[in-house]
Every structure is written in C-alpha cells, then in structure tokens.
Amino acid sequence: MLEGVLIYGFINSVLLVLVxxxxxxxxxxxxVANFAYGALxxxxxxxxxxxxxxxxxxxxxxxxxxxxxxxxxxxxxxxFVLLRVRGLVISEVIATFGVGLAILELFRYWGFIGFEYTLxxxxxxxxxxxxxxxxxxxxxxxxxGAGLTLFLWFFTRHSRIGRAFRxxxxxxxxxxxxxxxxxxxxxxxxxxxAGYAAMAALVILPLGTIAVNEGYNVLVNALAVCIVGGLGSxxxxxxxxxxxxxxxxxxxxxxxxxxxxxVSLAALLVILLVKxxxxxxxxxxxxxRI
Amino acid sequence: xxxxxxxxxxxxxxRSDDVFALNSWREMLYIIAPRVLPVLLxxxxxxxxxxxxxxxxxxxxxxxxxxxxxxxxxSVGMVSLGQxxxxxxxxxxxxxxxxxxGLGPWxxxxxxxxxxxxxxxxxxxxxxxxxxxxxxxxxxxxPLMIERIIEATKIFGGTEGLSGLQPMPxxxxxxxxxxxxxxxxxxxxxxxxxxxxxLILKGINDNDRAVMSAGLNIYLYKAQALxxxxxxxxxxxxxxxxxxxxxxxxxxxLDYSILPIAGAAVxxxxxxxxxxxxxxxxxxxxxxxxxxxxMRTVIYAVLLxxxxxxxxxxxxxxxxxxxxxxxxxVEVEQ
Numbered sequence: 001m002l003e004g005v006l007i008y009g010f011i012n013s014v015l016l017v018l019v020x021x022x023x024x025x026x027x028x029x030x031x032v033a034n035f036a037y038g039a040l041x042x043x044x045x046x047x048x049x050x051x052x053x054x055x056x057x058x059x060x061x062x063x064x065x066x067x068x069x070x071x072x073x074x075x076x077x078x079x080f081v082l083l084r085v086r087g088l089v090i091s092e093v094i095a096t097f098g099v100g101l102a103i104l105e106l107f108r109y110w111g112f113i114g115f116e117y118t119l120x121x122x123x124x125x126x127x128x129x130x131x132x133x134x135x136x137x138x139x140x141x142x143x144x145g146a147g148l149t150l151f152l153w154f155f156t157r158h159s160r161i162g163r164a165f166r167x168x169x170x171x172x173x174x175x176x177x178x179x180x181x182x183x184x185x186x187x188x189x190x191x192x193x194a195g196y197a198a199m200a201a202l203v204i205l206p207l208g209t210i211a212v213n214e215g216y217n218v219l220v221n222a223l224a225v226c227i228v229g230g231l232g233s234x235x236x237x238x239x240x241x242x243x244x245x246x247x248x249x250x251x252x253x254x255x256x257x258x259x260x261x262x263v264s265l266a267a268l269l270v271i272l273l274v275k276x277x278x279x280x281x282x283x284x285x286x287x288x289r290i
Numbered sequence: 291x292x293x294x295x296x297x298x299x300x301x302x303x304x305r306s307d308d309v310f311a312l313n314s315w316r317e318m319l320y321i322i323a324p325r326v327l328p329v330l331l332x333x334x335x336x337x338x339x340x341x342x343x344x345x346x347x348x349x350x351x352x353x354x355x356x357x358x359x360x361x362x363x364x365s366v367g368m369v370s371l372g373q374x375x376x377x378x379x380x381x382x383x384x385x386x387x388x389x390x391x392g393l394g395p396w397x398x399x400x401x402x403x404x405x406x407x408x409x410x411x412x413x414x415x416x417x418x419x420x421x422x423x424x425x426x427x428x429x430x431x432x433p434l435m436i437e438r439i440i441e442a443t444k445i446f447g448g449t450e451g452l453s454g455l456q457p458m459p460x461x462x463x464x465x466x467x468x469x470x471x472x473x474x475x476x477x478x479x480x481x482x483x484x485x486x487x488x489l490i491l492k493g494i495n496d497n498d499r500a501v502m503s504a505g506l507n508i509y510l511y512k513a514q515a516l517x518x519x520x521x522x523x524x525x526x527x528x529x530x531x532x533x534x535x536x537x538x539x540x541x542x543x544l545d546y547s548i549l550p551i552a553g554a555a556v557x558x559x560x561x562x563x564x565x566x567x568x569x570x571x572x573x574x575x576x577x578x579x580x581x582x583x584x585m586r587t588v589i590y591a592v593l594l595x596x597x598x599x600x601x602x603x604x605x606x607x608x609x610x611x612x613x614x615x616x617x618x619x620v621e622v623e624q
Contacts, residue, residue, distance in 0.1 A: 033423045033426070033427065035371070035426075035430070081595065081599050084599050085598065085599055085602075089369065089422060089423060090364060090369045090559070090598075091598045091599065091602065093369050093371065093423055093426045094369075094551060094555060094594060094595075094598045095594075095595050095598050095599050097371055097430075097551075097594075098591045098592070098594035098595040098598070099591070099595055101544070101548060101587065101588075101590075101591040101594075102588050102591035102592050102595070105584060105585075105587040105588045105591060106588050108584050109583070109584040109585050109588060216434060216544075219430075220430075220431050220434050220435065223427045223430065223431055224431060226427075227424065227427060227428070231424075257442070258439075258442030258443050259442075259443075260442075261435055261438040261439055261442060262435075262439055264435070265431070265432070265435045265439075268428070268431070269413075269416055272416035272417055272419075272420070272424075272428070273416045276416065276419045276420050276424075277420070
C-alpha cells in the first residue's frame with residue numbers, strides 16, 4: 001500500500017513538474033505570464049491527433065511536428081500580440097488569457113469532445129516495481145520529465161541562447177548592453193515554454209483523452225505549482241511539484257479523492273501567507289513583494 | 291507639407307469645467323446631459339421592454355456591476371481574472387440563507403453583499419502583499435477550484451445546486467432595483483475615485499512605494515478597495531440568484547469572469563463608465579447571438595485581444611474625446 005502510494009506519488013509529482021516547467025520558464029525569463037499555456041498544451045494534443053489520423057504521419061514525426069508548430073505559434077503570438085503591450089501588465093495578462101480562451105473554446109465549438117480523441121501510448125506494457133504495477137507510459141513520462149529538466153539545466157548553462165535567457169532574466173538592460181536582443185530572446189523564451197508544454201502534453205495525454213477542460217486544469221495546476229515554488233525558480237517548481245504531488249496522492253489514498261483539489265488550494269494559501277514569494281522565489285523577491 | 295492632428299478642448303468644456311463659471315443653461319446642459327440622458331434612456335428602455343428583454347437588461351446591469359468592480363480593482367493595480375469568485379460567493383450565500391433559513395431576498399441580498407465581500411477579502415488577503423500578476427493568477431484559480439470542490443464534496447446541492455428560492459417581489463421592482471444599484475455604484479465610485487481617498491488608491495497603482503513612503507499602509511487601502519469591489523460583485527451574484535430562483539455551480543463559471551473583462555476592454559478601462567457601457571453593448575449582443583452557442587465565448591475572447599492590443603482606448607474614451615475636444619489638422623515644418 002505505502003509502496004504504491006510512494007510510487008504513484010512520485011509519478012504524480014513528475015507530472016506536475018512537467019506541466020509547470022514551461023510556464024515557469026517563460027515567466028522567469030521574459031516576465032510574460034502566459035495564460036494561454038493550457039490552450040497551447042491542448043492544442044499540441046489535438047494537432048498531433050490530427051497529424052496521426054488525418055495525414056497518417058508516423059507517430060514520431062507527428063510528435064516532432066506538433067512540438068515545433070506549437071513553439072512557432074507561441075513565438076508568433078509574442079511577436080504580433082505581446083510585443084505591442086510588453087511591460088503593460090494588465091494588457092499582457094488580458095491578451096494571453098483572451099488568446100488561450102479563444103483557442104480552447106474554439107476547440108469546444110468545433111466539437112472536439114469525446115473518447116475518440118486519444119493519442120496512442122508510446123510503450124504498451126506494464127512493469128512490476130516491487131508489488132506495484134506501473135504501466136509503461138507513466139515510466140516514460142517520468143523519464144521524459146527527468147530528461148527535460150536536465151536538458152533545461154544544461155541548456156541554460158552551456159548554450160548561447162540559454163545563457164542569453166539567464167542574462168535577460170537577471171537584468172534586461174545590462175543584457176542589452178552586451179548585445180543580447182531582449183525582444184528576440186523573450187520570443188525564444190515564450191516559444192521554448194510552449195514547446196515544453198507541447199512535450200508535456202504529448203507524454204501525458206496518452207494516459208487519458210484529450211479534453212478541452214483539461215486545458216483549464218493544466219493552467220490551474222501550473223499556476224499553483226509555480227506560485228508555491230516561487231515564480232521563475234526551476235528548483236522551486238521541482239520542490240513544489242513534489243510537495244503538491246505527494247500531498248494529493250496521500251489525501252486521495254488515506255483521505256478522500258474529493259479533497260485533492262482542496263490540497264492544492266490550501267497549499268497555495270498557506271504559502272502565500274507564510275512566504276508570499278514562494279519557497280524558492282528569491283531572485284524576483286524585491287520586484288514582486290512590496 | 292506634413293500634417294498632424296491637433297486636439298483642443300472645446301470652449302464650452304473649458305468654461306463649464308469650473309462649476310462657479312456656469313452661467314447659462316447651455317453650459318449646465320453640457321455637464322448634466324451626459325450623466326442624466328443614459329439614466330433616462332435606460333429607464334425608458336427597461337420599462338418599455340418585453341419581459342424577456344427586461345431580463346436581458348437586468349442581466350446587463352449585473353454584468354455591468356461586475357465590470358465596475360473589475361475596473362475599481364484594476365485602478366488600484368489588481369487585475370482580476372476571476373470576477374466569478376465574488377459573484378459566486380454572493381450567489382451561494384444568498385442561496386444558502388434562503389434555502390436553509392428561509393430568509394427572503396430583502397434579508398439575504400444585504401447579508402450576501404456584506405458577507406460575500408468579507409469572505410472574498412479574507413480569501414484574497416494573503417495575495418495583497420504581492421503585486422504584479424500574482425493577484426490575477428490567484429483570482430483565476432480560485433473560482434475554478436471552488437467549483438471543483440463543490441462538485442466533489444456535494445455540499446450545498448452539489449452539481450444540482452439549490453433551486454426553488456424565493457423570487458423577487460415583482461418584475462418591476464427587480465428591474466428598477468437593478469438599475470438603481472448600477473447607477474449608485476457608478477456615480478459613487480466615480481466620486482470616490484476623484485476624492486483624496488481615490489487619489490491614494492490610484493497612487494498605489496502608479497507607484498506603490500511612493501505611497502508607502504508617504505506613511506500610508508497600502509495593504510489596508512488595498513484590502514478596503516477589495517472589500518468594496520467584492521461587495522459589488524457579491525451583490526450582483528445574490529441578486530441574480532433571487533431573480534432566477536436558483537444557485538448552482540455555473541455561478542463560478544468562466545463566463546462571469548470573462549464578460550466583465552471583455553466589457554471593460556471594449557468600453558475602455560479606467561473610468562467605470564467605460565466598462566459599464568461595454569457591458570450594455572456586449573450583453574444584449576450576447577442574446578442576439580444566442581444561436582451561435584459556444585462561438586460567442588470565442589468572439590468575446592477575440593474582441594478582448596483585439597481591443598487590448600489594437601484599440602486600448604475603448605469606445606467610451608473615444609466618445610468622451612469627441613464630446614470634449616475638437617480636432618483639426620495643422621501643418622508642421624519638417
């Protein structure tokens with residue numbers, strides 16, 4: 001029993017980390033809170049589904065094309081919508097929220113609802129870990145989650161664009177004097193975050209159906225994890241993901257499934273009361289906390 | 291020759307800006323007409339309309355109240371993405387009081403207004419210490435989570451909600467009360483924002499540290515603004531609950547968050563009148579487009595983006611500019 005809880009808690013935590021990573025990345029670097037995040041996540045799922053079932057592309061190609069397309073779309077969104085209102089918090093928030101809402105509700109209007117909208121699992125097998133049975137897709141999800149986190153770590157330290165990311169995250173003006181194009185880098189950051197969302201979608205969605213409402217859930221989960229962890233902190237996202245992930249599974253097992261949602265809300269409110277900038281929210285503490 | 295558009299205040303505006311200089315009916319009319327005409331127009335429309343359209347006007351008033359509440363928060367620097375939180379809390383308090391205790395609308399609505407404001411303020415109090423998008427994030431999350439909690443725990447009627455609540459005494463009372471509250475809220479908040487108190491609130495939005503260094507406790511002011519805004523939202527929720535004699539999970543739905551923001555974006559933010567105007571355009575439009583179903587939300591979302599990014603001025607500011615200023619092309623040397 002406990003073993004199963006620990007294993008599934010771990011899986012649930014990785015899922016939350018995966019879902020929150022892209023949002024956090026975008027915010028940490030460009031300062032744009034991408035409220036269209038959940039919509040991009042769902043869109044990646046439907047796009048991949050369409051490529052598989054309408055065009056008959058091989059699975060791996062469909063995945064690659066979807067991730068690239070979502071990243072490109074997010075980059076264009078930044079260039080043509082967000083760049084015009086950059087720095088105006090109200091407008092940024094409303095614009096991304098509006099775009100996300102339009103995408104999600106358009107899918108709902110077109111009738112993308114039903115059990116036929118599923119992606120095939122990557123690995124159709126199940127494994128025994130001790131006495132617990134875990135299916136292959138969940139293990140792949142954990143592997144991809146770990147891989148993406150490590151990749152992000154290396155990317156932001158050992159690549160030109162990644163270092164530019166950290167540069168404009170720390171001080172945009174100083175970065176400008178060093179020849180870093182802040183707008184371009186921010187556009188990359190938004191695209192990169194959306195790419196992470198698409199990757200997360202494509203490994204998580206095979207576990208269930210692609211549902212429009214999941215887009216809102218993803219956004220809510222990503223926001224909760226990011227706020228608890230401290231916006232813009234990768235370490236914070238990992239710690240908060242595990243905190244909320246395990247707390248949810250523990251409540252679901254030893255308490256009632258109903259209270260899973262309350263756990264996230266409670267974690268959110270407690271963190272805001274005790275340490276408003278989040279567990280690891282140091283870098284931006286002065287800016288966000290008055 | 292290059293030209294540029296020059297804008298100058300109209301003479302009548304300059305003369306009538308100062309109350310003491312009013313010396314003709316024309317100048318007085320210039321000031322009074324834009325305030326009285328909409329009130330009269332809405333009254334006539336509301337009384338002459340068919341019962342169906344009366345309901346629509348009532349709804350427009352309630353969404354308008356949510357938009358006023360949104361604008362008040364936004365002008366203190368708190369951008370709410372979840373007006374449904376205030377609306378839903380007010381609606382549920384009124385519904386619960388009526389369903390379990392049998393209090394009529396005359397008691398439940400005031401209790402829900404004050405109680406809902408207090409509860410919402412309490413829930414959001416931890417966020418007030420942070421600025422920027424934290425407030426937007428938490429207000430977006432909360433109604434969605436509360437909806438899920440009600441669904442899961444099946445409290446207060448669960449997914450079915452509470453129905454068979456006591457109706458408003460009379461359709462005429464309903465429409466008149468709705469209008470009266472809208473105008474009272476609009477004019478009193480507008481007056482408040484132009485007083486010293488309102489200046490502090492606007493100061494918090496412009497430069498919170500400057501307000502702090504003036505020795506003012508900005509959390510206190512933010513909490514007060516939140517209380518006022520949440521009270522207006524909760525009133526709308528309680529009112530609609532009694533008008534439809536039903537309260538359920540839909541009161542926390544995104545529609546109630548998105549319509550006021552869309553109204554504010556279309557009408558023009560920052561004046562209270564703009565968002566209200568926007569709602570009086572969007573809500574009837576919503577009824578006319580009923581056949582489109584789910585496409586309507588998409589239209590609002592697109593309108594929202596187009597107006598915030600492309601036409602941030604909004605309709606109200608445009609009308610106001612035409613009313614108070616004249617424009618002419620002047621030639622400029624290059």
